[in-house]
Amino acid sequence: MNIITKAIVSNSEMIKNYKASREKAENFGKIFIFKNNQPDAVLFSAKEYERLSAFIEYLESLEEEDIKKIAESLINGESRKDAPSSI
Secondary structure, three states, X not given: OOOOHHHEEEHXXXXXXXXXXXXXXXXXXXXXXXXXXXXXXXXXXXXXXXXHHHHHHHHHHOOHHHHHHHHHHHHOOOOHHHOOOOO
16 A cells, blocks of 8 residues: 555544645545554545546446456556557
8 A cells, every 4th residue: 555645634633623634635536544643444535435436336237257357458568558448
């Protein structure tokens, strides 16, 4: 998991200043909330959540064989243009 340092907010900071944390999530798409110096939660902007939800719905609509092809292309390091075209 890649976490941008600027997108980290402590749990106490989140509680004390929710508005600033929400604005930071808008800027970065998401922020990582840390508790005791460990990732505890993620706050997504509404725009990022919609984007991810659409992607998840798309994946859920795929047949198992198509998902295997996508996974294989990711494992083999193929770019999007090299991915199986049958999908």
